[in-house]
Amino acid sequence: MSTFDNPFDPNRRLHAGGCSCGQHVSEAEHQAAQLQVQAAIESEQQRYEGVVASAVMRAMFPQDVARRAFLKSVRAATAAAALSQFFPLKTATEAFAAGGPLEKKDLKVGFIPITCATPIIMAAPMGFYAKNGLNVEVIKTAGWAVIRDKTINKEYDAAHMLSPMPLAITMGAGSNPIPYTMPAVENINGQAITLSIKHKDKRNPKDWKGFKFAVPFDYSMHNYLLRYYLAEHGIDPDADVQIRAVPPPEMVANLRADNIDGFLGPDPMNQRAVFDGAGFIHILTKDIWEGHPCCAFAASKEFVTSMPNTYGALLKSIIEATAYAHKAENRKEIAAAIAPANYLNQPPIVLEQILTGTFADGLGNIVQQPNRVDFDPFPWQSFAVWIMTQMKRWGQIKGDIDYAGIAAQVYLATDAAKLMKEAGLTPPAATTKSFSVMGKTFDPAKPEDYLASFKIRKAS
């Protein structure tokens, strides 16, 4: 007799026709139900097997055409059998499933259509999410503020953000304070200062007084790097020039319409301005700070703690995609994968120039800079400290700041390190490093000294 039967029910069946568990009318029905449960478990396993097999298949035949030709000649079942000959599919499936069950498989990840989002985007068409058992929809979003609101509203599970944004959200600058995390950097370098073609003879920043510049968002590396660059050349970014926040696509149109003199913007907009004959690339941001972070992969603290396995699988996909994007030989293929309307919606030749680093500069030269954009997921906490010094320098945040504490809370370096190891990469042992921006060395242990050393800064 089951404990779930209601003993107060006068209509309860008393005869022994029930099953052994008491929940079914007859033994036959009980067995049928058991079979169903069994089948569900088996189909789960088969699904995992399917995911692993397709990932292996994709890895062996990255070209769709070649894979199709192979499949056509031998049929799918034969192909799977052949694969398992030299790749232990079963073992791989078990190892993969051992990470614990995913709390949620269907995820939505928002992105802004710029090349910085490359790993987040390409992970969808190139199967990195599917490989980790996730069904991720990457959704193009209208702007940084919308992406912030939609992730806070939980319409998105995670999102592409600018690396200063999770810090700003956590500290409550420009929004309500909500604990945010940034477990991976998307790209390093990859931006440029583009000027209107009519300024092609004004290459010295000292001549730029009165210029109007655009950056995509107030809390962005673009804003901080442009201000830094101008200030190092003696131009006060608050007094001598005008800097406005303009959405990236409007940058090119405004440049052509003579509304702005230049911008420090994300690609593809720099290259697009060249492509359309509206501007030229004055300097790549890698020449301001080699290896600076730009965009990031961010999720709320709540998502990280309430769905650890899903978060792990998602982060792993991103890190694997980032590692794949890091390799120069994959860049052409990636450009082709992210060019269609569903993702960046740009002419492939523009994306190819950006990702391969062989590009037209708008002045008639073909430049070779293989590091123009690079992909390195490790969220150095010293990056966060530098960003906070600039936030304070330009008056976005005030008062005493627990630089190291906030950096450690938001930039999840240890998670990234663990998953990088799993993905076969070698993460750095430390979580902070020193670097130099335009020849000036930054010591993450002394942020206030660094801040005090700048002549041009907003009086606070």
Place this chain on the structure above:
Amino acid sequence: MTSSLRFRAAVVSIVLFAAFLGIWHLATRSTGAVGNMSPEYAKLMGLTATQGKSAMPGPLDVGAKLWEHLRQPFYDNGPNDKGLGIQLGYSIARVGLGYFLAVIVAIPLGFLIGMSPLISKALDPFIQVLKPISPLAWMPLALYTIKDSSISAIFVIFICSVWPMLLNTAFGVAAVRKEWINVARTLEVGTVRRAFTVILPAAAPTILTGMRISIGIAWLVIVAAEMLVGGTGIGYFVWNEWNNLSITNVIIAILMIGIVGMLLDQILARFTRMVTFPE
């Protein structure tokens, strides 16, 4: 005579349109090769930079692209790339839902305001303050409180289409001729029956005029709202193509928005004619 007038008007329309296309075509012609570029460099550049092609597309470009869209209006390549027909469908559905909710609220409330001077006076200050608020000003507030972007878009449609309907209904109801109501009262017709058999038919043309203004406003607002929240709809399509700097597609979207807006207006105009009666 009328048929000849109509014929002549059509001829003038066609001539004007042809002239417009002609000027457009001439103004956006490419000027031939510009500057001297090395072939490798030219390969990396776009047509605007290499052949002096105008940044503005010509009528032929737009026509070709339009044909491409019309040939397959309902394709669906994942969340960010859907056919024009699907995008318009989403927008029409959003407008329809927000507008329907507005009708449910505005017409009974308008009736009440029109029939009762007390309620009319009491609600007037609220209506006067809420009416002039730009619908898009509600958007951030809606996103923040409702916490769902598609419901926020529908809410914005609702809030902007409710006022013209409410005011026109109230005005139409209040302006029903006193003699008719007095006759009904003499015949001892009850309030509910009076509302349905006397006031509603008399006020119907004014109410429908309000509904016609509202649908126009709703269709105006949906594009801006979808540009902001993104995802689907013709407004998102415009934003997405702008993001790609594809002016051709933006022009096509503008054309489509105009045509659908006209159709919506015509449907309500027909309803208005149906309920209008000669006095």
